[in-house]
Amino acid sequence: xxxxxxxxxxxxxxxxxxxxxxxxxxxxxxxxxxxxxxxDQEILDQIRADYGLDxxxxxxxxxxxxxxxxxxxGYSFFYNKPVTELILQRLPATLLLVFVAQILALFxxxxxxxxxxRKPNGIASHFVTMLALFGYSAPVFWTGxxxxxxxxxxxxxxxxxxxxxxxxxxxFWVQFVDVxxxxxxxxxxxxxxxxxxxxxxxxxxxxEVLGSDYVRTAKAKGLSEREVVYKHALKNSLSPVITLAxxxxxxVISGAVLVEAVFSWPGLGTLAFxxxxxxxxxTILGILFFSALVVIVGNLLTDLALRLVDPxxxxxx
Amino acid sequence: xxxxxxxxxxxxxxxxxxxxxxxxxxxxxHAAMVAxxxxxxxxxxxxxxxxxxxxxxFDMVWAPFSPPGADGFILGTDYLGRDLLAALIHGxxxxxxxxxxxxxxxVVIGVTVGALAGFYRGWVEEILMRITExxxxxxxxxxxxxxxxLFGASLPMITxxxxxxxxxxxxxxxxxxFLRIRELEYVTASxxxxxxxxxxxxxxILPNALPPIIVQAALxxxxxxxxxxxxxxxxxxxxxxxxxxxxxxxxxxxxxxxxYTVTIPGLAIFVTVLAISLVGDGLNDALNxxxxxx
Numbered sequence: 001x002x003x004x005x006x007x008x009x010x011x012x013x014x015x016x017x018x019x020x021x022x023x024x025x026x027x028x029x030x031x032x033x034x035x036x037x038x039x040d041q042e043i044l045d046q047i048r049a050d051y052g053l054d055x056x057x058x059x060x061x062x063x064x065x066x067x068x069x070x071x072x073x074g075y076s077f078f079y080n081k082p083v084t085e086l087i088l089q090r091l092p093a094t095l096l097l098v099f100v101a102q103i104l105a106l107f108x109x110x111x112x113x114x115x116x117x118r119k120p121n122g123i124a125s126h127f128v129t130m131l132a133l134f135g136y137s138a139p140v141f142w143t144g145x146x147x148x149x150x151x152x153x154x155x156x157x158x159x160x161x162x163x164x165x166x167x168x169x170x171x172f173w174v175q176f177v178d179v180x181x182x183x184x185x186x187x188x189x190x191x192x193x194x195x196x197x198x199x200x201x202x203x204x205x206x207x208e209v210l211g212s213d214y215v216r217t218a219k220a221k222g223l224s225e226r227e228v229v230y231k232h233a234l235k236n237s238l239s240p241v242i243t244l245a246x247x248x249x250x251x252v253i254s255g256a257v258l259v260e261a262v263f264s265w266p267g268l269g270t271l272a273f274x275x276x277x278x279x280x281x282x283t284i285l286g287i288l289f290f291s292a293l294v295v296i297v298g299n300l301l302t303d304l305a306l307r308l309v310d311p312x313x314x315x316x317x
Numbered sequence: 318x319x320x321x322x323x324x325x326x327x328x329x330x331x332x333x334x335x336x337x338x339x340x341x342x343x344x345x346x347h348a349a350m351v352a353x354x355x356x357x358x359x360x361x362x363x364x365x366x367x368x369x370x371x372x373x374x375f376d377m378v379w380a381p382f383s384p385p386g387a388d389g390f391i392l393g394t395d396y397l398g399r400d401l402l403a404a405l406i407h408g409x410x411x412x413x414x415x416x417x418x419x420x421x422x423x424v425v426i427g428v429t430v431g432a433l434a435g436f437y438r439g440w441v442e443e444i445l446m447r448i449t450e451x452x453x454x455x456x457x458x459x460x461x462x463x464x465x466x467l468f469g470a471s472l473p474m475i476t477x478x479x480x481x482x483x484x485x486x487x488x489x490x491x492x493x494x495f496l497r498i499r500e501l502e503y504v505t506a507s508x509x510x511x512x513x514x515x516x517x518x519x520x521x522i523l524p525n526a527l528p529p530i531i532v533q534a535a536l537x538x539x540x541x542x543x544x545x546x547x548x549x550x551x552x553x554x555x556x557x558x559x560x561x562x563x564x565x566x567x568x569x570x571x572x573x574x575x576x577y578t579v580t581i582p583g584l585a586i587f588v589t590v591l592a593i594s595l596v597g598d599g600l601n602d603a604l605n606x607x608x609x610x611x
Contacts, residue, residue: 012451023466133460137539137591139546142583145569149576245378247453254458258547262569272459274549276466291456300453 002303006296011065013292017285019062022057024281054069056078072290074282078275083286087268091290093163094267096179097259098294101187105194106245112232113202113241118225125196128199135196140255144262151185158185161264180299183221186263192246198241203246227283239310246302333379342603349599359589363413366406374403374559401578405561407583410559412542412589415476419541422480424534427522428485429441434488436518446492447486457482458547465553472555479544484536490533494526528604529604539590546586561586 008027034292067074073083116125152160163182209215210233218228264270267288275283343349361536394400433444461478468474498504507521526583544563548554561582568578 007604009451011455016455020463020467036357040438128318133591133594137543138587139543139550139583139590141547141550141562142565142579142586145565145579145583149572149580153573244558250454250456253456254547256456257462258550261551269332272462276551276553279466281467285468288455288459288463291459292454295454295456 002168002300006300009296010289010293013289014065014068015061017289018061021281021285022060024248062310068289070147071284074281076275076280078278078283081269083282086271086283087286089272089292090268091270093265094256094260094269095294097183097186097190097267098237098249099254100183101190101256102186102194102245102248102252102298105191106198106241108191109195109198110202110234110238112199112242113204113206113237114229116199116203117206118229120207125203128196128203129131131192132196132200134191139258140189140193141258141262143192144185144259147189149214158182163266182263186259186265189262190252190259193255194245194252195249197244201239201244202241205240206233211236235309239306241306242302242309246299246306249298249302253294338601339603343599346599346602348595349602351468352595352599355588356592356596359409359592360413362406363409370403370406371397372400372403374399374407384575399475401564401581404564406583407559408561408564408582409585409589411472411558412545412586415472415479415545416538416542416593418476419479419483420534420537422476423484423537423541424487424530426480427484428491428530430484430497431488431491432523434519435492436499436514436522442492447498449488452482453484453485458544461544461548462551462553465548470555472558475545475548475554478548479541483540483544487530487537489532490529491526492573494529495522498522498525531603532597532601535600536594539593539597542586542593543588 038308071084074085075081079086091094093263112124112128116122116128119125148160150155159182163179180198210229215233218232223231254267256267257272259265260267261273268291270283272287274280275287277311367494425589430449434442434449460482461475463474464481497516504517504521507517512521545554545560546565549560549562550566552563552566554560564577564582568575572579
């Protein structure tokens, strides 16, 4: 059921993509003629006929969807490469950034939430409150630049830009450490917004759970505070946080676009930015499609995670 | 709504307008009051600033990278020697106008979708909620970037792009309020007395669904400002208008020489959005009757 629904959503993204390309002023023929330095009407018509641009809207739409199903997202005249190839080169960097930031934010957020729920007036709790205020209000690219100034320029702890240092040659672990060093600041920047969300929510749900009857029962049985919190209460407070995390995937990707721009991270966001400046429409729409795909896959993974955590969910869907 | 007080009590409160009651609650929230004052100052600066401080933000008035305070420029000059204070004052207009217009637009779309879905239920709800989910799957910033890139970077187009991608939360909230309120007795009574559907929706149900929508709308203004800042940071903005994000974007290559050209405009965005979200929190406490009972 879920899978079918995901496929329908993807098809809808394709239709939207294509309609926007259709509605936008200028088409492939204009792009090609521009790159040739101008062309007269006869050649323009010829190009349009070659690319099937003179066909009715629905025929073109059908052909576009058919192409995408064969992983053909068109050709980028700016990069002189098929769009799919271009995107697949950049996708891993974005996935790495997005998933590491999400998972760390979720993990640390839940821990912070639990600690601050146990001591509502403790340091952790105040930290969560401050973090929430900052995370909601600070522009993510600004946070990134501040971190860059502090930890790359003033104190030269981390590299300024990119994902790896081309001068470093070595085995897997050398490369791993190199990428990890480059990742620290982008992940902190991107993760901080979501850390704020998750820690606040998990504090709220944890406080609610800690006040509930079964926790009191567990305590009355003589279980230690620790056992009650980590064995009983935590499990039940997880599912709202995971649900929220699932809803955030599209926001995480939006954030990643800005973070990539700040740190010159070689991912989809940077590619999107460059192709928008170059007015490279097929690439832009391909990125929109792939990022929607990432969000949909992220949602499916969230469902899986929810089923693991909450047995009540297993029957559904 | 607090518990009904006994009528014979001598200190029975005189029935007051709900707005007055909410204001009373709001005033007790110190953080929200301070935020409201800060926000008012920013709005006043946006409206009257350009008349009081008429320097054109595009004029190259002095040497580049003159630090704040030096040579008579309170916030210094940027990489082209343009006055940063003038840019901040003019940028405030763009941020606030786009923030308000985009939030208004997403509220109008969201309330319409949510109201129709929650009122009619059935297949209308099914279709509208699927559309809402569809918009939640699209990465908002990328989608808005695409709209602006394809259809031109004018301020109305940027507003439209932000409005089109950010109405889903409003739609969900409106729908759930409508689902709750449509079952209440007073609605049944109005329906029985022959009120038309349109009247039921917008005159009878909507007013009671407003509090959470107002809170969400306040927060939307903040997120729309952040959104516009992000777009203009990437350079997707009207090149003839100064905005805060664009100042950061164009100066960021020079952070080594002049970090203030980036930190100061960012601070302006941060303070504005923080003030809006604190006011939103205050509104939430003042308008949410459940919280008020505590």
